[in-house]
Amino acid sequence: MEKWVLAIDLGGTFTKVGLVNRTGDIIGEKVYDTGAKLPYKNFLTKLENVVGELLRTHGKDIDVVAAGVGAPNANVNTGEMENPPNFSWGERVPLAKSIEEICNLPTTIANDANAAAIGEMTYGMAKGMKNFVVLTLGTGLGSGIVINGKLLTGENGMAGELGHVNVDPYGRKCNCGLTGCLENYASVTGLKRTVFELISEMPEASSLKDISFNHLTGVMIAEAAHNGDPIALKAFELTGEVLGSKMADSAAHLDPEAFILAGGLGKAGDLLLNPTIASMEKNLFIAYKGKIKVKISTAPSAHAILGPAALAFHSLLDHS
Amino acid sequence: MEKWVLAIDLGGTFTKVGLVNRTGDIIGEKVYDTGAKLPYKNFLTKLENVVGELLRTHGKDIDVVAAGVGAPNANVNTGEMENPPNFSWGERVPLAKSIEEICNLPTTIANDANAAAIGEMTYGMAKGMKNFVVLTLGTGLGSGIVINGKLLTGENGMAGELGHVNVDPYGRKCNCGLTGCLENYASVTGLKRTVFELISEMPEASSLKDISFNHLTGVMIAEAAHNGDPIALKAFELTGEVLGSKMADSAAHLDPEAFILAGGLGKAGDLLLNPTIASMEKNLFIAYKGKIKVKISTAPSAHAILGPAALAFHSLLDHS
Structure with a gap:
């Protein structure tokens, strides 16, 4: 049976x-x-x-x-x-x-x-892969690391908290109590925070200036970017830059075959993928350059x- | 036999x-x-x-x-x-x-x-451990990651290059072609570079101001620190701060039982260990705080x- x-x-x-x-x-x-x-x-x-x-x-x-x-x-x-x-x-x-x-x-x-x-690994983008990292970019940033076909669990069962690697010790406050954690930059919430930082800095007209923080969604930012909104475009660029540089650091630990980007932010497609790959490649140690795939998960939520x-x-x- | x-x-x-x-x-x-x-x-x-x-x-x-x-x-x-x-x-x-x-x-x-x-793991500080990281702090910074009692090799056999995680994208140039790699801060060479940065900044008298970069050794800096030299003390403090913060990032990947510091810089003992542990604990995600050992290797070179x-x-x- x-x-x-x-x-x-x-x-x-x-x-x-x-x-x-x-x-x-x-x-x-x-x-x-x-x-x-x-x-x-x-x-x-x-x-x-x-x-x-x-x-x-x-x-x-x-x-x-x-x-x-x-x-x-x-x-x-x-x-x-x-x-x-x-x-x-x-x-x-x-x-x-x-x-x-x-x-x-x-x-x-x-x-x-x-x-x-x-x-x-079982049903999706990582079929046949043995060494890869999934990043779930939603409200926060979660991660799952697979090594030799097995989930990395670590000494206490808590491995793979890449949402809390540091981007900037003087940066954004995180719910976890630390400052500058990656999930405050590379997640739907992080993207929103970046939009608001850019609104504070950029005088350019932007449809995003009509929307409050609590009403703003990732989908709205992606739509604005597709319409050429300068703040939305810049926000995706900066998000990819931060995410890609931290993926390069992860590669220096793990030497993975691929990173797979899942969660709501992944739905932005090339808006996220292009600056992320560019930044990762720029920051990769020479042994890994050109060898690591970056894919967006196609799994429907x-x-x-x-x-x-x-x-x-x-x-x-x-x-x- | x-x-x-x-x-x-x-x-x-x-x-x-x-x-x-x-x-x-x-x-x-x-x-x-x-x-x-x-x-x-x-x-x-x-x-x-x-x-x-x-x-x-x-x-x-x-x-x-x-x-x-x-x-x-x-x-x-x-x-x-x-x-x-x-x-x-x-x-x-x-x-x-x-x-x-x-x-x-x-x-x-x-x-x-x-x-x-x-x-x-076989002969030294990590006997009985299954999940740990060894950092060799010498001319450069090498690393070896052990997971479930096996060496982490990665997809291409090149996992564990923690000397090349990024400390500062606008920081020190690295031999590898990148900018701001950890080994330019946390190694004997990195310590020397930090001493010279501090000499450029600090007006205080220091015996290290009589020594050229090429003549300066890690042992000299450790001796100066033991004699209370302000630049040497500050250099160890900053080295530990950078190293500890990056160990916290590694912990967010690996959830290890311990970090073991080996190589020439490890000989500095508490001068390195104290600021490193303080910085790691400060930067650790809550799931790991207080759980990770940091030890200096006793293996003679x-x-x-x-x-x-x-x-x-x-x-x-x-x-x-």
Whole structure:
């Protein structure tokens, strides 16, 4: 019987659950409110109902062998969410253990970006690759590093936090408490902050000067850039410059085959890609110049459960 | 019969050869001029003589099973030295193949810092560790990264070039052609450059103002610092600050258990260690704060062949 996995994408707002096979087919996908500000127990009760219904409806004819979960601040080694921001579930949330009890399936958890990296290797742009980095450029910047075909987890299960490498010690304040972290420059939020810095500096007319910070979106900035808006164009250029220079530093650590850019900011396509590649190549140590691919992920965000699904299949390999 | 390996430390000036066992005992060590500016063939002829004599004298009673070589710009995947600086041996030197032919032993090569990392894991400060980074702070800055007990080699065999992560895009020119690479700040040469920058800025009396750049050594700067020299003290402080901040960036990639500082600059001890740890902790992402050890290697440089020896034993594990 074909093997399927239960895949769960646990986000700050919505949780997505579905069954996925090795080729990426999805059945029975459900989306519901996570309830991050309600007690953890409520989340588990809801999950138990949703998963129960899913397995009753679809589980009779297929072999569901494992569960994979992507969640904020998930530690792949301990199976816990550690101090997840914007959640009221406590400092250490025993997510893997809870889900194992509910589903009676071996459960692997990882943070969203780590799950995305395994997803790209299994179903996406990184098929056949063994050494690569996925950068998820959304509200923040997450990363997943794959080495010799395995997720890099590190000594404490927390490797791959490239959102917090330093761009400028006197730069932008970060939510994490540090100053100048990469995610304040290379993310949708970072792009917005760059637009506002440029508005403060550039006298040129720009449609972006009619929009407040809280109303501004990445899509608006991309549209303005496509219309030739000087501030929007400059903002993408600077974002790519910062991102590319830090990718060059990552290359000096990892010697990867590719960087894959995912998340909302990736949708900007060449607006982001061209200055990023130019800056990376300019800053690369000679041993790596011209050797590293940079690609934009084509995974639709509707398929957020493919990462967790791939994680579950990947963990089966580890234990076989 | 106890297993021994042939260990070769190929440096720009001297080559060291010896036989080493799993506990780090060394027999028959020889040191001779490398002849980096003479033809490659001369080096091989000399090596063949030295190794032949070594094996005739000591090889009868022991089982020599492999060779390990540390060499500049050695690519662990291809077995070649790639564009080694200050050598006239060509762009791609087939070192592993040549040594295999001469010694009739399976041969593994790696750059000096990678070999040092395996050496620290086998014989030194990193015994029992699985995830750590060795930084060799000498004329330049080399690095070796170990993940899950294995040397990180990367897609092209060139991972771990932390000497070339960027400190300042408008900073010091590097031999590699880039600007602002870490090795121009955190190495013996970097320390000297910092002293000269400080001499240009600080009016205070300093014994270092009597010494030319070419005569200045790391030992002199350390001695001046121990005597309270303000420029020497400030130079170590700034060196540690830069090094620590870049170690924090490395931690955000790798989540290591430890950084081990080796090479000439490491001999400065607390003068280097204290500002380095302070700066690393200040810049660490919260997930890593207080969790990462920083140690100075105690390996005497006289034991430069222990790294290559460990590399040879390590490669036996890979193939068993």
